[in-house]
Amino acid sequence: MDLSYVCYAEYFGLPRLPSMVSVYGLAALSVILFFYFLKIRLNKYGIGLWEFILILLKGYRAWIPFLWDLATHRRFTKYEGTGAIAHLMILYALLLSLIGTLIVAANQYIGIFTGKEIFCGYFFLGYSLVMDITAWVLFIGSALGIYRVLGRKELYTKSEYYANILFLAGFMYLAVSGAIIESYRFIHMDLWSYWMFMPNALILSPISSSSALYVAIYYTHFPLALLLIAIIPLTAIFHSLLGLYNYIINYGRPLGELNKPFDLKELTADSATELKVGFSDVGEIPKLSKLEAMACTNCFRCQDACPAYAAGRPLSPMMIVTKIKHGLYNNNENKLIDGSIADDELWACTTCGACMNTCPVYIRHVDYILDMRRYLVMVNMRIDQKKSSLLLNLSQYNNSMGMSNYGRHDWLKELGVKTVQENPDFEYLLWVGCMGSFDNRSRDIIKSLIEILREAGLLDKIAVLGDEETCCGDPARRLGEESRFQELALSNIELFRKYNVKKIITICPHGYNTFKNEYSKVDPWMNNIKVMHHSEFLEQLINEGKIRINKDNTIFTIHDPCYLARHNGVVDPQRNIVVKLGELKETKYHGTQTFCCGAGGANYWYDVPEKKRISHIRLEQLMETGAQTIVTLCPFCNAMLTDAARIKGAEDKVKVLDISEIVKLSLIKSQETKATQ
Numbered sequence: 235m236d237l238s239y240v241c242y243a244e245y246f247g248l249p250r251l252p253s254m255v256s257v258y259g260l261a262a263l264s265v266i267l268f269f270y271f272l273k274i275r276l277n278k279y280g281i282g283l284w285e286f287i288l289i290l291l292k293g294y295r296a297w298i299p300f301l302w303d304l305a306t307h308r309r310f311t312k313y314e315g316t317g318a319i320a321h322l323m324i325l326y327a328l329l330l331s332l333i334g335t336l337i338v339a340a341n342q343y344i345g346i347f348t349g350k351e352i353f354c355g356y357f358f359l360g361y362s363l364v365m366d367i368t369a370w371v372l373f374i375g376s377a378l379g380i381y382r383v384l385g386r387k388e389l390y391t392k393s394e395y396y397a398n399i400l401f402l403a404g405f406m407y408l409a410v411s412g413a414i415i416e417s418y419r420f421i422h423m424d425l426w427s428y429w430m431f432m433p434n435a436l437i438l439s440p441i442s443s444s445s446a447l448y449v450a451i452y453y454t455h456f457p458l459a460l461l462l463i464a465i466i467p468l469t470a471i472f473h474s475l476l477g478l479y480n481y482i483i484n485y486g487r488p489l490g491e492l493n494k495p496f497d498l499k500e501l502t503a504d505s506a507t508e509l510k511v512g513f514s515d516v517g518e519i520p521k522l523s524k525l526e527a528m529a530c531t532n533c534f535r536c537q538d539a540c541p542a543y544a545a546g547r548p549l550s551p552m553m554i555v556t557k558i559k560h561g562l563y564n565n566n567e568n569k570l571i572d573g574s575i576a577d578d579e580l581w582a583c584t585t586c587g588a589c590m591n592t593c594p595v596y597i598r599h600v601d602y603i604l605d606m607r608r609y610l611v612m613v614n615m616r617i618d619q620k621k622s623s624l625l626l627n628l629s630q631y632n633n634s635m636g637m638s639n640y641g642r643h644d645w646l647k648e649l650g651v652k653t654v655q656e657n658p659d660f661e662y663l664l665w666v667g668c669m670g671s672f673d674n675r676s677r678d679i680i681k682s683l684i685e686i687l688r689e690a691g692l693l694d695k696i697a698v699l700g701d702e703e704t705c706c707g708d709p710a711r712r713l714g715e716e717s718r719f720q721e722l723a724l725s726n727i728e729l730f731r732k733y734n735v736k737k738i739i740t741i742c743p744h745g746y747n748t749f750k751n752e753y754s755k756v757d758p759w760m761n762n763i764k765v766m767h768h769s770e771f772l773e774q775l776i777n778e779g780k781i782r783i784n785k786d787n788t789i790f791t792i793h794d795p796c797y798l799a800r801h802n803g804v805v806d807p808q809r810n811i812v813v814k815l816g817e818l819k820e821t822k823y824h825g826t827q828t829f830c831c832g833a834g835g836a837n838y839w840y841d842v843p844e845k846k847r848i849s850h851i852r853l854e855q856l857m858e859t860g861a862q863t864i865v866t867l868c869p870f871c872n873a874m875l876t877d878a879a880r881i882k883g884a885e886d887k888v889k890v891l892d893i894s895e896i897v898k899l900s901l902i903k904s905q906e907t908k909a910t911q
Contacts, residue, residue, distance in 0.1 A: 240428065241354035242361070244338055246419050247448060254342070257456055264460035272467040279528070279562065280521035286479070293482030300481040309535070309594045320382065321594075323375030324405065330368040331408075337361065359431040362416070366434040369409040376405040386532055390470075391563050397469045404462050411455040417442035473595050476529035480596035483522055489587050490747040490801030492604055492711060494755050498720035511716060512609030514571040516561030523602070524562055529595035530555045536589035536599060541830040541852075542582045546845025549582035551589035551599040558602060571606055577616070580606050582842045585712050585835035586796040591826065607714030617713075620840040624709060628718055632704035634839065635672040642671050643700045649684045650693055653700040654733040660697035662771075663733070665740040665749075668705050669869035675876065676869035679741055682898040683768055689901055690780040696739075702729055708744040711752070713836040723748075723756045730763065737764045739771050741894070743798035743868045744834070750802065767798055769867050769893050773807040776814065782902040788816035790896070791861035793852065793875060794828035795868035808867055808893055815900050819859040829855060833870040849874040850882060863889045865896060 245253045273283040303309065304325070310318035341353040353361075379402045387395055413434040419425075420435035421443055429436040442448070466472055495511050513519050519527075536551040537543050543550050557575055561568025568574060580603050589599040610616050617625075627636040643653070643666060654660060664683075669676040687693050707722035729735075740746050746767045753760040775781045790812050798804045805825040812818045823829040832848030853875055856864050866872040869892075876890045891899075 240358060240425065242338065242341060242358050243419060243423065244342060247422065247445060248452065256453075260457055260460045264464040267464035268466060271465060275467045275472065276525070278565075279524040281525055286525075289482060290478065293485060296482045296485035297478070299485075300478055303481075304477075309592060320375050320378035323371045324379060327368050327372035327375060327409075328405075330364060331372070334361065334365050334368070359428055362428075362435075363431045363433075365416070366413070366432060369413050369434055373406050373409040376402040376409070386534075390532065391560060393563075394470055401462065401465075401469050401471055404458055408455065408459055408462075411451045411458075414438055414442050414451050415448065415455060418445075418448040470531060473529045473531050476525065477595040480526050480529055480598075483526065484596060484598060488747075488751040488801065489590055490797055491751040491755070493601055495605070495608065495716055498717060498724065498756075511612045512605040512607070512714070514606070514609045514614070515569045515573065516558055519558065519602075519605075524558075526597055527555050527558045527602070528562065530559055530597060531595065532556060533594065535592045535594065536597075539588040539592045541586060541588065541832065541848045542584060542842075542844075545832070545848045545851060547582035547842055548576060548578045549580075551583075551603075554579065554602060555597060555599060571609060571614070575606065577610065578843060580610065581837075581840070582844075583835050584796070584830045584832060584837050584848070586830035587800045588796070588830070591800055604712070604714060608716060609714075611714035612716065618840065621713060621836075624713065624836065624839040625715055625718065628705055628710050628715075628722070632722070633672070634668045634705050634709045637672045639701050639704065641701070642666075642703060643698050645677065646680070646684070646698060649681065650688065651684060652694075652697055654697045654702075655700070657694065657697040658733075661695040662692075662697075662737045662739050662766075663730075663735045664696050664698050665706070665738050665742075665745055666698055666703060667740060667742040667745050667869065669873070670741055671703065673869065673873070675873060676741075679869060679872070679892040679894055682892065682894040683741065685898050686772065686775070686781060686894060686901065689903065690775050692775075692780070697733075699729060699733075706742075706745040706748045708748045709836045709839065711748075712834070720756055723753050727753060727757045727760060731759065735763060737766065739766050739768055741768045741869060741892070743767060743795040743802070744870070747797045747801055767804055767807075767867070769798075769807045769811065770804065772893065772897055773810055776811065776897075781897075783814055783897060783900040784902055785814060786816055786900070788863055789819055789859075789861045790816050790863050790865050791819050791821055791856050791859040792824060792865045793821075793831065793856055793867075793871055794824055794826075795866075795871050796828060796830050796834055798867055799824075799828050800826045808865065811893060811897065812865055815896055816863075819861050821855050821859050823855060831868075831871040831874040833874050838870055838874075847878065849878040853878040853882065853884065857884065857888055861888065863891055863896065866890060866892050 269283065272286070276283055276286050307318060307322050307325070310321055337353070344350075344352055380399055383390070383395065383398045383402070390398065416432060417435040417438040420429075420432050421439055425432065425435075435442070466475070496509055501509065510518070516524070530552070532552060534552060536555075537553070540549065540551050554575065557568070557570065561570065561574070571577070583600065583603045585600050585604070587600065590597070593599070611621075611625075623636070624634060627634055631637060632639055633642075643651070646666070651664070652660075654663070666680055667676075670680045671677075684693070687696055704725065705722055706726065707719040710716075710722065711719035730738075738749055740749070746765055749760065749763070750765040772781075776783065792808055792812060794800075794805060794808070803826065809818060821829075829852050830848055831852055853864075856875070864875060866875060872890060872892055879885050879888060879890055
């Protein structure tokens, strides 16, 4: 079949030259206006146009992973149904429309230079079918988008609300008008034989024969498309560009790493008095962070994932960012602390990172919350007795438990564990931690780990700091006391240098995260130290055959700590171990999508108003699996879930054991092995 005469005709029925001049002239104007409006929008937050462009260009390494995230819509589809589908439809419809427009432009340029029609035959018919489908996808996706905006009117400023609706309505008009333009050409080019490639044209043919209507729609279709491009910086669609910006400015930064507002080593007496830490109103927020907040689309994903919100605490991470956005819209005049944000909103956060992990535009909600905590603690000095006691313990005793450090690890000597002074050739420093050192239940975890090390013949390769061990500093930093955190960090790093520490094993994900991600920002020397969680170490011992374990019929479920799984991506070692010991049944919220125990963000040491305890919600989730044993990997998680089981009367129904304890219980002792030989 000869299809060479079936070709695309962009200016069919229109004066070609005037139409081309107007289209490309308006396209150039659209680009100019886009950058002009972008400049105006950026200047409002203290950022220059070229500064913004350079940030995007210098962050080119982040483009590919960002585009992959965008293409897969991983963060959308994981947490939402209808909204994710709508967003995905609009995204791919616009992408296909852009590709279609570029094909049309290329066809015109090639036609000008060669004098031949190239956009013909099956290629043209295939293009027509794809564009017809794209029109429906764009129309339906935009309609769903309007429905969602209408249902969330209270979250937008008045200008945002109407701009979003008009923008999406504009997409719908582009979809319909494009189909009408195609239908007119379909009729007058006599393409009825190919209706299956142009179903929209066939459907709209009864209203598409008018030349006047065709001209009117054509000369509103492309100006509207170019107008929508020009005003992107002035609308919520700007979030698509800000998503890339946010991805770039945080690229390579671990989820569990807080920003460092100052360097304690560089402070002098004069600079310390002038130091500003945190912020209390939007005008004090750093300019890059102002722009980061503007990406928020009020999609509710962070709120839906937040354990504090689920427990009825006075916190919605989305509303924190929304209040910041509204303040920025009001020219930085919004007071946050003692204004739109209550203290309890900030203290309710467990810093679990669920909000950041689910945010489709990569906002770091915890950074804003922690900076306001820093203001309350270090500037306003407004904290209750329990928070004051924690900071006093860290100051007076160098640990979070308020116990004397003298004899801190004497009980370990009875187990054959030596200090770094007694065993200078140690390979691994066992960081016992505050809970492991002073809490009786957490000591059981350490004891189980020691027994495993003894069985593996590695006890002589382990050493502890003894009385010299202090807090890692995580509670101080998460509470907002940055100075105390850096003091502890510098002191610990000095000890690590002194004893030539190369590898650290810790049972606490908070210490793990702090040593691995945050100490290196205090002193880059820490990059030389390998930090291991004890689950990683135990997996290594099993894989190397240094310990052997039995498998039985026990049904296990795993509670993944936020600071191990979500913040650091450690999800496989514990599962590889558990499946060798029994049957694993996963809860809905597991791995990097875990649900908090309620102790993070220094919440272990103080109380927040709530309708239901986070630890109780988590225990119920875990017990729904029908598991006989809940496997924990953190002394704080173990304490919270054990306490929840006691209060709910579930101690006889489920055991709460650390991974080292279940491994110890399943050990095949070397004596037993010899006896069977």
